[in-house]
Amino acid sequence: MLINPSSPRLDDGWLERNIVDPSLKSQQPIVLETQQLHVYYGDNEAIHEGDLKFPEHQISALIGPSGSGKSTYLRSLNRMNDGIARVSGEILYRGVDVNRPEIDVYEMRRRIGMVFQRPNPFSKSIYDNITFALKRRGVTDKKELDEVVETSLKQAAIWDEVKDKLTKSALALSGGQQQRLCIARAIAVKPDILLLDEPASALDPVSTSKLEETLLKLKEDYTIIIVTHNMQQAARISDYTAFFNMGRALEYDETSQIFTSPKVQLTNDYVAGDFG
Amino acid sequence: MNSKVSNQIAIATLYVIASTIVVILAALLGYIIISGLPALSWHFLTSPAKAFTAGGGIGIQLFNSFYLLILTMIISFPIALGAGIYLNEYAKQNWLTSLVRTAIEILSSLPSVVVGLFGFLVFVVQFGFGFSILSGAFALTFFNLPLLTRSIEEALAAVPDEQREGGLALGLSKWETVLHIIVPAALPTILTGVILSAGRIFGEAAALIFTAGQSAPALNFTDWNPFNISSPLNPMRPAETLAVHIWKINSEGIMPDAKAISSGASAVLVISVLGFNLLARFVGHRLFKRLTAG
Ligand SMILES: Nc1ncnc2c1ncn2[C@@H]1O[C@H](COP(=O)(O)OP(=O)(O)O)[C@@H](O)[C@H]1O
Ligand SMILES: [Mg+2]
Numbered sequence: 001m002l003i004n005p006s007s008p009r010l011d012d013g014w015l016e017r018n019i020v021d022p023s024l025k026s027q028q029p030i031v032l033e034t035q036q037l038h039v040y041y042g043d044n045e046a047i048h049e050g051d052l053k054f055p056e057h058q059i060s061a062l063i064g065p066s067g068s069g070k071s072t073y074l075r076s077l078n079r080m081n082d083g084i085a086r087v088s089g090e091i092l093y094r095g096v097d098v099n100r101p102e103i104d105v106y107e108m109r110r111r112i113g114m115v116f117q118r119p120n121p122f123s124k125s126i127y128d129n130i131t132f133a134l135k136r137r138g139v140t141d142k143k144e145l146d147e148v149v150e151t152s153l154k155q156a157a158i159w160d161e162v163k164d165k166l167t168k169s170a171l172a173l174s175g176g177q178q179q180r181l182c183i184a185r186a187i188a189v190k191p192d193i194l195l196l197d198e199p200a201s202a203l204d205p206v207s208t209s210k211l212e213e214t215l216l217k218l219k220e221d222y223t224i225i226i227v228t229h230n231m232q233q234a235a236r237i238s239d240y241t242a243f244f245n246m247g248r249a250l251e252y253d254e255t256s257q258i259f260t261s262p263k264v265q266l267t268n269d270y271v272a273g274d275f276g
Numbered sequence: 277m278n279s280k281v282s283n284q285i286a287i288a289t290l291y292v293i294a295s296t297i298v299v300i301l302a303a304l305l306g307y308i309i310i311s312g313l314p315a316l317s318w319h320f321l322t323s324p325a326k327a328f329t330a331g332g333g334i335g336i337q338l339f340n341s342f343y344l345l346i347l348t349m350i351i352s353f354p355i356a357l358g359a360g361i362y363l364n365e366y367a368k369q370n371w372l373t374s375l376v377r378t379a380i381e382i383l384s385s386l387p388s389v390v391v392g393l394f395g396f397l398v399f400v401v402q403f404g405f406g407f408s409i410l411s412g413a414f415a416l417t418f419f420n421l422p423l424l425t426r427s428i429e430e431a432l433a434a435v436p437d438e439q440r441e442g443g444l445a446l447g448l449s450k451w452e453t454v455l456h457i458i459v460p461a462a463l464p465t466i467l468t469g470v471i472l473s474a475g476r477i478f479g480e481a482a483a484l485i486f487t488a489g490q491s492a493p494a495l496n497f498t499d500w501n502p503f504n505i506s507s508p509l510n511p512m513r514p515a516e517t518l519a520v521h522i523w524k525i526n527s528e529g530i531m532p533d534a535k536a537i538s539s540g541a542s543a544v545l546v547i548s549v550l551g552f553n554l555l556a557r558f559v560g561h562r563l564f565k566r567l568t569a570g
Contacts, residue, residue: 080441110447120438123461123567132456133446171568182442189446 018263019252021053022240028055031223032077032112032193037089039072039081046072046085048247054193054240059215059224061234061255064244065275070227073244074195077225078112079105093193110137113186115196119178121170121185126162129170129181130188137189148188155221156184157214176207180214187222194218196226200233212237231271235259243267305546312543315536321544324494325521330533334541336492339508340409340515341548344488345477347413347511352420353470357459359421360428365454384422388483391419396486407514412488419483420473427469431462464567468560475552479545481519489514490524518545 023030032054039047047069054060062070075081077091079098082105091098098108110133121129130152131145139145149166153159158180162173170181179199186194196215200208215224215237228234234241235255242252243264251264262268269275319333326332359376367373395415405411435458443453459466492515495508502509516524518541525531525538 078445080445106447106449108447109445114441114445116438116441116445118436118438120436120442122439122442122457133448136448136452136456169566169568185442185446 014265014268015263017248017250019051019249020254022055022058023053025254026055026058026239028057030054031056031094032225033092034073034077035090035092037073037076037087037091039069039076040086040088041072041084046247047076050089050249052242052249052252054223054225056223057219057221058239059219059226059237060240060242061238062225062227062242062244063229063231063234063270064242065270066229068244069247070244071197072247073249074197074225074227075114077193077195078109078114080109080114110189111192113189113191113194115179115182115186115194115199117198118202119175119182121173121178121181123169123171125167126170126173126181127166129185133185133189152184152188153181155187155214155218156180157210157217158184174207176203176210179203179207179211183211183214183218187218191222193223193225196224198227198229201229208233231259231273243270245270305550308539308546309543312539312541312546315540316543320537320540325492325537326531328531330531332531332533332537334518334521334537334544336495337516337518337521337541338544339495340488340492341478341517341519343508344409344412344416344484344515344517345474347409348416348420348477349470349474351413352417352424355417356421356424356428357466359425360432361454361459363425364429364432365450365458380422380425383418384426388419388480391415392483392486394418395483400487406512407487407489407491408512409488409515410511412484412515412517413511415483415487416477416480419480420477423476424469424473427473428462428466431465431469432458434465435461461567464560464563467563468556471552471556471559475549475556478552479519479549481517481523484517484520485523488517488520490516490520492516492521518548 022028030053034050034052037047037050038045050069050073052060062074064070072081072085076085076087077098081087087099093108093112096103098105098112122132124132127149130149131139134145134148139148150159150163153162158177161177162181170178173181179202183194183196183199200211203211212233215226218224226234226238238255240252241255241258242249243258243262243266244250245266251258251262251267253263257263258267259271262271321333321338322335323333324336325334359380363373363376367376392415395411395418399405399411399414400407403411405414439457439461440450440453443457444450448456493513494506496504496506497508499507500509501507502511504510505513522538522541522545525534525541529538531537
């Protein structure tokens with residue numbers, strides 16, 4: 001870690017951790033929260049403590065150096081790490097622990113959707129990419145399916161680009177279009193929360209800003225948690241930001257707080273670009 | 277000698293070796309096809325063989341080869357697909373899995389004569405299927421299963437994990453994801469593997485001599501009831517295939533035009549196998565384009 005000459009020293013009142021409770025600051029109810037969360041890969045503990053609360057219809061960003069556990073944390077939220085990692089502690093989705101044995105993991109994942117770092121459209125047509133999961137869930141009415149296709153593609157801001165080639169293969173789209181298609185696919189099953197793991201890292205700047213616009217619109221209907229290594233991106237689109245370092249959420253606050261007056265020195269060093 | 281010179285010598289040597297192989301292969305194929313061409317005619321391809329007189333054809337053998345191929349595929353493809361899916365998608369890395377993998381490896385390196393004798397003892401004698409298409413199809417299944425399983429497993433392994441996660445993240449079960457996302461994505465590669473193995477089956481003789489038998493009784497091509505003895509579809513009849521026919525003519529053929537018939541049949545066999553290979557490339561390529569391009 002480099003020394004930042006302009007930053008105050010430790011004895012200047014830095015905190016070791018600063019995790020705020022958004023329910024004290026905003027009107028929105030909390031949809032998802034973790035308590036005393038620990039995640040282990042074998043004997044290796046990747047998340048030591050993550051006590052965060054995510055308010056409804058807000059964008060929360062997870063930032064931090066690579067390897068700090070952001071993906072591990074995110075993937076635990078909808079149990080994508082089942083069979084890979086072991087979890088202790090609680091993950092409460094609207095008050096219910098998602099790891100309880102009686103939880104229907106498929107229904108839970110439908111409500112907590114996920115978009116990945118690399119766009120992963122299925123090798124099917126654009127139309128089938130969107131309707132596939134619905135059909136598996138027993139929706140057969142053509143009119144209803146058509147409607148879902150149109151609304152989810154519109155919500156993901158890609159309708160105009162693909163409306164004339166819905167039967168064409170999704171793999172023929174550009175990377176940015178594929179990623180927005182993946183978002184449309186995720187919202188087609190009417191989730192409550194969207195988890196995104198560095199969704200723009202494989203995209204060019206134009207596609208990235210389109211994606212960001214899309215997310216800003218989507219937050220009216222969905223609660224969004226996004227991992228990003230791009231701090232400008234976090235600053236541009238998120239309402240809350242959590243800073244992860246070495247498996248710990250060190251600071252969590254309103255995004256403007258994190259970027260203008262963080263209370264933890266490591267956060268300050270990180271957002272100032274001194275390490276990471 | 278400096279490294280530049282030795283590099284050039286190495287490249288030249290590799291070129292020589294590679295072109296020797298190509299020349300030998302081309303000469304072989306050319307010889308077989310050219311010496312067989314004069315015998316080829318519609319009559320030759322469609323009429324039954326004659327044992328003692330000239331002018332026989334390979335019609336029945338050709339039909340037998342295709343029928344046996346289709347039957348073998350019907351039996352072995354579902355098994356290979358299931359095994360491939362299990363090994364690539366579900367199997368944990370433990371002793372059972374490595375036992376299965378080792379068994380597959382051993383099975384794939386068995387000489388086909390051994391597979392044929394095994395088929396003879398088990399299906400022909402023990403199960404009482406006699407020399408029949410069914411015995412032959414089971415023997416060929418043993419012959420085909422290891423490589424087909426392996427190629428399906430590899431085709432599935434080539435599908436990126438992001439596809440699996442994509443399915444799970446939509447709330448689909450693992451089985452739904454495998455069946456409806458992973459297998460379709462691997463389909464072009466799987467089909468290529470199937471067609472290539474079809475070529476191997478089509479040319480196989482040793483595994484069939486003692487299972488499907490060496491006789492080709494006359495068939496009534498107007499009778500498609502599989503329970504009638506002269507029906508082409510009857511799976512319990514003995515059925516000499518094209519490859520076995522070639523072997524038999526060359527070892528004990530007494531018809532006056534044995535040489536011409538053997539050359540003609542060889543040309544047909546080689547052309548068919550070549551055809552399977554070209555088809556594999558074509559189908560794989562086309563499907564891949566269909567699935568990826570707009
Ligand atoms: N599948 C895995 N198996 C074992 N260790 C893993 C796995 N995925 C991540 N890790 C480890 O967990 C830690 C956190 O990684 P990750 O959550 O991917 O960080 P980030 O997303 O912040 O870059 C790292 O030390 C990484 O090596
Ligand atoms: Mg990550």
